[in-house]
Amino acid sequence: MSDPAIATEALLREPWDGLKLPEEQALSYQRTGATFGIWIFIASEVLFFGALFLFYTAVRAEHAEAFAAAARETNIVYGTVNTALLLTSGLTAAAASRASEHAALIRLTRWCLVATALLGLAFLVVKGLEYREDIAEHLVPGPGFKLPEASAQLFFGFYWLSTAIHGIHLMIGIGLVARLIVIGWRHPERIPGNPQVEVTLLYWGFVDMVWLFLYPALYLAGRSG
Amino acid sequence: MSAPVSAGAVWRRVLPVWLGLMALLALACAAAYAPLGPWTVAVSFGIAATQALLVALLFMRLDSASALIRLTAACGLFWSAILFSLSLADVLSRLTRT
Numbered sequence: 300m301s302d303p304a305i306a307t308e309a310l311l312r313e314p315w316d317g318l319k320l321p322e323e324q325a326l327s328y329q330r331t332g333a334t335f336g337i338w339i340f341i342a343s344e345v346l347f348f349g350a351l352f353l354f355y356t357a358v359r360a361e362h363a364e365a366f367a368a369a370a371r372e373t374n375i376v377y378g379t380v381n382t383a384l385l386l387t388s389g390l391t392a393a394a395a396s397r398a399s400e401h402a403a404l405i406r407l408t409r410w411c412l413v414a415t416a417l418l419g420l421a422f423l424v425v426k427g428l429e430y431r432e433d434i435a436e437h438l439v440p441g442p443g444f445k446l447p448e449a450s451a452q453l454f455f456g457f458y459w460l461s462t463a464i465h466g467i468h469l470m471i472g473i474g475l476v477a478r479l480i481v482i483g484w485r486h487p488e489r490i491p492g493n494p495q496v497e498v499t500l501l502y503w504g505f506v507d508m509v510w511l512f513l514y515p516a517l518y519l520a521g522r523s524g
Numbered sequence: 525m526s527a528p529v530s531a532g533a534v535w536r537r538v539l540p541v542w543l544g545l546m547a548l549l550a551l552a553c554a555a556a557y558a559p560l561g562p563w564t565v566a567v568s569f570g571i572a573a574t575q576a577l578l579v580a581l582l583f584m585r586l587d588s589a590s591a592l593i594r595l596t597a598a599c600g601l602f603w604s605a606i607l608f609s610l611s612l613a614d615v616l617s618r619l620t621r622t
Contacts, residue, residue: 303591328544332591334589334593335592335593338593338596338597341597341600342596342599343598343600345600345601345604346604349585349603349604349607349608353607353611356612357611357615360612360616360619375553377554379549379553382538382549386549386575387542389542389583390538390539390542391577392536392583393538393583393584397534398531400529401529403529404531404534407531407534415594459559485548494615504583504584505581508576508580510564511575511576511579512573512576514552514572515556515568515572519552519556519565520556520568521552522557524559
């Protein structure tokens with residue numbers, strides 16, 4: 300980070316003076332540590348969601364027809380719109396992350412953060428409409444389930460569990476981005492060059508990636524033939 | 525990373541990636557209705573993996589990350605590969621027997 304307009308002192312977190320490093324170098328160390336830390340967290344999250352997808356793979360291999368029949372019941376319009384919304388939020392998140400490296404681009408950073416949070420909220424609204432429709436169509440596993448095959452309920456067990464966990468992750472992401480917006484509002488000098496911006500938006504990118512795999516698993520199966 | 529950078533330069537880096545991702549989304553949606561038989565699953569998850577790779581490399585900047593960061597990201601995939609291959613070795617071998 301060599302943008303001289305970045306307020307290094309405002310961004311350093313205590314304790315940093317024990318190493319007797321120049322401020323710029325201390326912040327660079329902190330940035331490396333923050334990026335390394337969030338990637339360790341993301342790698343552990345990959346395993347967490349990996350276990351969910353393993354369940355899906357194993358049960359789908361065993362009950363391929365019931366899974367195809369169940370997947371046809373999900374609403375592909377809501378699913379595709381939501382994928383587009385999340386991919387666009389990934390675009391604004393990546394733009395915010397790149398812009399935050401330059402103090403001159405503080406306005407772009409702010410607006411991209413706001414757009415990211417709003418697109419995340421739009422995703423949750425669409426998801427809520429979809430949940431309402433699913434409940435009305437008796438797609439909740441249990442007595443009175445719409446489809447006759449027992450293993451179709453396993454598909455919808457996965458549907459509710461995985462989309463709910465993904466939704467919770469997205470809500471946390473919206474909260475973290477909103478926090479950055481508030482920081483940028485109150486202390487504009489604390490946004491350019493702040494490692495927290497990159498960390499938050501890396502988490503956002505991961506939540507994006509999870510959905511990219513949920514989309515074919517939940518919406519694209521069983522559509523042809 | 526140096527000082528004089530315009531907003532346009534930022535968009536020029538990320539907008540083409542977004543266009544590619546949206547094109548892949550349209551392709552995945554169309555391919556799901558195509559009569560590809562057993563290839564449908566491979567195509568839809570292959571497109572998802574391509575999209576995830578684009579997001580990881582160009583949105584999450586793994587393309588310019590240090591070796592340590594890339595290794596950390598690869599660890600998640602490595603352990604997932606062990607999780608999947610050992611578990612599925614059991615599940616799939618039971619399936620073929622019955």
